[in-house]
Amino acid sequence: MSDSYRGPLPKPTPETAPYWEALRRHELRVQRCDDCGEAFFYPRNVCPACLSDRLTWVPASGRGRLHSFTIVHAGIATPPLPLPYVVAIVELDEGPRLMSNLVGVDPDPEALSCDMPVEIEFADVTDEVTLPRFRPVGEC
Amino acid sequence: MGRVALREGRGTVAIVGAAESDRVGKLPDKSALMLHAEGARNALDDAGLSVKDVDAVLATGRRAANEVPEYLGIRPRYIDNTSMGGCSFIAHLQHAMAVINAGIAEVVLITHGESGRSRVGMDPYVPARQSPMGQFEMPFGVGGPATRYTFAATRHMHEYGTTKDQMAEVAVATRKWASLNPRAAQRDAITIEDVKASRLIAWPFNLLDCCLVTDGGGGLVVTSSERARDLKRKPVYVLGTGEATHHNLISQMPRFHVWDAAVQAGKSAWEMSGASHTDIDLAMFYDAFTIVPILALEALGFCGPGEGGAFVEGQRTAPGGDFPMNTNGGGLSYTHSGMYGMFMLVEAVKQLRGECGERQVTGAATAICHGTGGMLSASATAILSTER
Numbered sequence: 001m002s003d004s005y006r007g008p009l010p011k012p013t014p015e016t017a018p019y020w021e022a023l024r025r026h027e028l029r030v031q032r033c034d035d036c037g038e039a040f041f042y043p044r045n046v047c048p049a050c051l052s053d054r055l056t057w058v059p060a061s062g063r064g065r066l067h068s069f070t071i072v073h074a075g076i077a078t079p080p081l082p083l084p085y086v087v088a089i090v091e092l093d094e095g096p097r098l099m100s101n102l103v104g105v106d107p108d109p110e111a112l113s114c115d116m117p118v119e120i121e122f123a124d125v126t127d128e129v130t131l132p133r134f135r136p137v138g139e140c
Numbered sequence: 141m142g143r144v145a146l147r148e149g150r151g152t153v154a155i156v157g158a159a160e161s162d163r164v165g166k167l168p169d170k171s172a173l174m175l176h177a178e179g180a181r182n183a184l185d186d187a188g189l190s191v192k193d194v195d196a197v198l199a200t201g202r203r204a205a206n207e208v209p210e211y212l213g214i215r216p217r218y219i220d221n222t223s224m225g226g227c228s229f230i231a232h233l234q235h236a237m238a239v240i241n242a243g244i245a246e247v248v249l250i251t252h253g254e255s256g257r258s259r260v261g262m263d264p265y266v267p268a269r270q271s272p273m274g275q276f277e278m279p280f281g282v283g284g285p286a287t288r289y290t291f292a293a294t295r296h297m298h299e300y301g302t303t304k305d306q307m308a309e310v311a312v313a314t315r316k317w318a319s320l321n322p323r324a325a326q327r328d329a330i331t332i333e334d335v336k337a338s339r340l341i342a343w344p345f346n347l348l349d350c351c352l353v354t355d356g357g358g359g360l361v362v363t364s365s366e367r368a369r370d371l372k373r374k375p376v377y378v379l380g381t382g383e384a385t386h387h388n389l390i391s392q393m394p395r396f397h398v399w400d401a402a403v404q405a406g407k408s409a410w411e412m413s414g415a416s417h418t419d420i421d422l423a424m425f426y427d428a429f430t431i432v433p434i435l436a437l438e439a440l441g442f443c444g445p446g447e448g449g450a451f452v453e454g455q456r457t458a459p460g461g462d463f464p465m466n467t468n469g470g471g472l473s474y475t476h477s478g479m480y481g482m483f484m485l486v487e488a489v490k491q492l493r494g495e496c497g498e499r500q501v502t503g504a505a506t507a508i509c510h511g512t513g514g515m516l517s518a519s520a521t522a523i524l525s526t527e528r
Binding site: 009042075084089114125 | 275277280282287294298340344345389392
């Protein structure tokens with residue numbers, strides 16, 4: 001657990017609680033629709049492709065690609081990481097995209113490129129909350 | 141609703157009054173509601189109508205549906221506070237067309253008032269921790285739009301080779317227009333190098349890639365084209381409108397390098413208007429960040445996918461260029477209260493009425509306004525003309 005985390009904390013809702021509970025166990029899960037097969041994120045009680053409520057939580061590999069990114073230098077009241085840091089849109093191998101931070105890499109556009117492979121790192125920022133972060137594959 | 145019905149809206153309503161608050165900029169002496177009221181009063185004065193003529197009020201904001209009519213002493217029979225972000229007022233034009241043509245209201249007042257900089261009489265903007273944004277974006281250190289619009293720019297650069305120099309062209313050209321507008325907040329000439337040397341906010345955006353944060357307000361009065369003929373101002377007819385929303389969270393944007401919501405809104409407006417790109421004399425394209433007009437040029441078909449960066453090269457959108465864009469100086473250099481769309485519409489109306497002095501686009505008869513709302517979430521388009 002990090003004592004240094006000062007960023008905003010999420011507060012789960014009934015339909016998102018299983019996602020956050022899985023992260024605390026260092027598991028990344030997404031939902032898949034039993035009717036149309038769509039895998040999606042963020043958690044919902046209906047499939048955003050067909051509105052079915054027959055949904056199953058499935059484990060995600062934690063691997064994906066850096067779909068897009070920014071390097072934040074200023075203007076954040078309570079940054080979750082020391083400035084400057086990378087905010088990433090990660091496209092999971094399972095299909096859905098999510099926002100995260102990219103760590104283990106210089107916060108420099110020269111060191112980053114869209115579609116570079118990334119993998120998950122679980123950040124226990126408080127006793128209750130684990131955030132998904134990503135790092136380039138092959139780095140440590 | 142099909143194509144035939146869309147066509148029937150063309151030219152049925154007109155903007156007959158358009159005005160801004162007395163001043164725009166840094167206004168610690170004005171509350172948001174005072175700016176609504178100034179916009180409303182000035183627009184009604186411009187139209188030569190009384191507040192008693194108004195039977196519909198459209199305004200944005202959480203309580204605006206009740207609060208704005210109360211403040212102005214209006215008891216409307218149609219109320220609309222569609223709040224999809226900065227482009228809301230462009231969407232309100234479409235809603236005005238619908239209710240006027242349905243016979244629900246005859247004189248529609250659209251108002252805007254926002255103390256975006258001084259924050260006088262404004263609600264705090266903090267997403268709830270339980271909201272999707274509070275759970276799935278805020279913990280990763282995104283702030284306002286300046287950090288979130290970046291994702292579209294980064295992916296556009298990756299897909300198409302769009303450059304920071306091309307984005308800077310937009311800021312430089314827009315500043316030239318602002319230099320011709322005595323009300324503009326920033327009027328000193330800048331260069332591409334100045335843009336790239338300004339403080340980094342969130343790569344790929346430097347400070348001068350980002351819009352201003354100011355205070356201001358405005359108002360529009362819309363009525364049927366029949367009634368417009370009897371009023372004091374030259375009517376500005378609404379030829380075509382469109383609106384769309386495709387996501388709320390930027391992380392849910394279907395394609396980051398293509399603004400699909402703008403494609404949808406634009407298609408509706410083009411279809412209803414029957415206008416073509418060569419008819420357009422003036423473009424007001426919401427410039428929250430320099431990438432946004434580039435995305436709009438592509439989405440609305442002024443160039444092909446990925447060609448927006450090249451389109452704006454060589455100061456083509458500046459005074460003297462062949463594509464006048466954001467002639468008030470834009471959100472980048474004129475004013476940007478937070479929901480800037482009202483100012484785009486007022487500028488378009490004034491240009492079409494030939495009231496813009498030094499920055500007047502000679503012979504401007506047809507204009508297109510296109511805005512973004514939220515985090516490239518929503519889009520709205522309006523095509524306006526002096527001729528039906």
